[in-house]
Amino acid sequence: MGEVIVITSGKGGVGKTTTTANLGVGMALLNKKVALIDADIGLRNLDVVMGLENRIVYDLVDVVEGRCRTRQALIRDKRYENLYLLPAAQTRDKSAVSPEQMRKLCEELKEEFDYVFVDCPAGIEQGFRNAIAGADRAIIVTTPEVSAVRDADRIIGLLEAAGLRGPRLLINRLRPEMVKRGDMLDIDDILEILAIDLIGVVPDDEKIIISTNRGEPVAAQENGSLAGQAYRNIVRRIMGEEVPFLNFYRNRSLLGRLKKLIGFGG
Amino acid sequence: MNLKALLKALTGKQDSKDVAKERLRLVLVHDRASVSPEFLDIIKEEIIRVISKYMEIDEGNTVIQMHRSEGTAVLEANLAVKAIRRTF
Numbered sequence: 064m065g066e067v068i069v070i071t072s073g074k075g076g077v078g079k080t081t082t083t084a085n086l087g088v089g090m091a092l093l094n095k096k097v098a099l100i101d102a103d104i105g106l107r108n109l110d111v112v113m114g115l116e117n118r119i120v121y122d123l124v125d126v127v128e129g130r131c132r133t134r135q136a137l138i139r140d141k142r143y144e145n146l147y148l149l150p151a152a153q154t155r156d157k158s159a160v161s162p163e164q165m166r167k168l169c170e171e172l173k174e175e176f177d178y179v180f181v182d183c184p185a186g187i188e189q190g191f192r193n194a195i196a197g198a199d200r201a202i203i204v205t206t207p208e209v210s211a212v213r214d215a216d217r218i219i220g221l222l223e224a225a226g227l228r229g230p231r232l233l234i235n236r237l238r239p240e241m242v243k244r245g246d247m248l249d250i251d252d253i254l255e256i257l258a259i260d261l262i263g264v265v266p267d268d269e270k271i272i273i274s275t276n277r278g279e280p281v282a283a284q285e286n287g288s289l290a291g292q293a294y295r296n297i298v299r300r301i302m303g304e305e306v307p308f309l310n311f312y313r314n315r316s317l318l319g320r321l322k323k324l325i326g327f328g329g
Numbered sequence: 330m331n332l333k334a335l336l337k338a339l340t341g342k343q344d345s346k347d348v349a350k351e352r353l354r355l356v357l358v359h360d361r362a363s364v365s366p367e368f369l370d371i372i373k374e375e376i377i378r379v380i381s382k383y384m385e386i387d388e389g390n391t392v393i394q395m396h397r398s399e400g401t402a403v404l405e406a407n408l409a410v411k412a413i414r415r416t417f
Contacts, residue, residue, distance in 0.1 A: 209349050209356075216357050245344030252350050256357065 065096075065173040068180050068301065069198035071222075073214030075185030077206045078235040081271060083182040084112045085282040085291070086202075089298035091146035092283070095177040098137065098147045100168075102194040103184035104159055107151035114278020115140060115148050124152035127164040133171055142283070147176075157189045162196035169197025178301075187221055195222065201230040202262055202301075207237055207248040216257055231262035233297065238267045239311035263297035265290050266311055362396045369393055376406055385412040 070083045080103075087099045101109035104124065110116040121136035126149070133149075140146040149172075152159060172179045183194035195201065201222050205215040215232070222230050234250055241247035250264055268290035274281045281291035282298070289309065296306045337344070373393045377386050390409035 209353050212353055213356055213360065217360060220361070242346070245346050248346050248349055248353075252346065256350070256353055 065176045066178055066200060067169045067173060067198045068178065068200045068202060069183050069195050069227075070180060070202050070204060071183035071191065071194065071218055072185065072204040072211070073187060073218040074205075074211045077204050077211050078265075078271075079185075079204050080108050080112050080182050081275065081280075082202070082204050082233060082235065082265075082294075083109060083180050084280045085294040086298055086301070087113075087146055087148075087178075087180050088143060088280040089282040089295045090178050090180075090301070091140070091143040092295075093298065093302070094144065095302075096145040096175070098149060098172050098176045098179045100149045100172075100179065100181045101151035102160075102165070102181050102190065104151045104190065105153065105156045106184065107153050109182050110138075110148065110150045111278065112275055113140065113148055113280065115150075116278075119150050122150045122152040123168075124155050124159045127160050127168065133168065142279075157184070157193065160193050162192050165193045165196040167197075187217065191221070195225055195227060198227060201227050202233050203230050203259070204233045204235050205253065205257075206235050207242075207253060209248075212248070212253055212256060219257060219259060230259060232257060232259050233262050234264045236267040237264050237311065243312065261308070262300055263293055264308060264311070265293040265297075266309075362394060369395065372404070373406075377408070380408060383414055384410045385414065387411050 068086075070079050070086070072079050080101075083099055087097050090097045099109060099113070100123065101107050102123070103109070107122075110119060115138050118138045120138075121131040123136070125131045126133050126136045137147040137149055140148065169179060169181070181194050181198060184190035203215050203218055203222075205211045219230060232254070234253060237250070238247055242249045250261070254261055266289050268281070268288055270281050270284075270288040271290055274284070274288075280294075281288050282294040284291050289311070293309055296309065299306045373391065376393065377388060377391060380386055387409040392405075392407045394405050396403055396405065
């Protein structure tokens with residue numbers, strides 16, 4: 064029996080879809096059988112982030128309305144073993160699916176997959192209600208900004224009210240050099256304010272944009288990107304492994320160390 | 330104190346992240362305490378109705394509010410008791 068994990072945030076544009084894609088790919092690389100559900104009906108995007116937009120035949124709404132079997136709507140990502148996407152419908156709206164239907168779908172997928180990730184739409188209305196309906200766990204994505212952290216707090220409250228206990232926080236797009244300058248909320252600041260456990264921190268990384276341009280999630284690229292490494296670590300934490308958090312604050316150069324000594328940058 | 334900190338102390342300028350943290354803290358105090366007033370009014374009326382069976386409540390002096398503490402929501406009701414009914 065697998066597990067359903069919803070990726071949510073409240074605020075839009077903080078990286079839910081990118082996170083879902085990368086966690087899915089990272090998980091599949093560890094030989095787990097993974098399904099990704101795009102629950103953002105009307106604004107589907109997980110397909111393009113995954114580079115699978117040309118392979119859609121059926122979607123989530125077709126499945127719940129019985130026009131096809133679940134298996135027919137699942138797109139297999141040929142680049143990885145055991146990674147599947149259930150795309151959202153693009154020409155419908157959130158009311159096309161009910162929480163009860165989502166719960167049933169998640170139950171069905173759990174039978175066959177080790178992990179099911181649900182990419183939740185922004186907002187706290189029906190799309191959110193649907194996305195969390197079948198979830199066993201939640202990962203809340205936030206960025207180190209006042210608006211995103213505020214919305215994350217609201218989501219924590221709503222998840223609690225819905226009986227989804229122990230959500231974990233993913234801090235996205237951290238810019239270590241800004242944190243050092245005192246111009247960005249630090250990990251500890253955010254954790255102190257939200258009072259929930261951290262699942263991981265993903266640094267701001269140009270490579271995310273480049274890889275999204277190509278439709279190839281960074282977690283798939285073994286070498287190079289710090290963001291990809293961060294995602295792979297998060298995947299292992301989800302599986303219950305203890306993985307130390309990456310240190311983004313190493314001083315790489317002598318100049319950097321000198322600057323720190325006199326108190327500038329570093 | 331290093332040079333940067335000294336400079337900051339002299340100019341009296343706060344790091345922008347400290348400003349952000351302070352503002353967040355304030356806004357969350359508000360957010361966390363706010364359940365819709367209508368909803369709270371309904372609860373308030375009902376609580377008063379139940380308690381009134383046993384005690385005489387000063388309705389004007391009754392405060393019902395929601396807040397969050399250590400990860401759980403707390404509903405706090407402060408009811409001023411005018412008298413206890415002797416029938417019980």
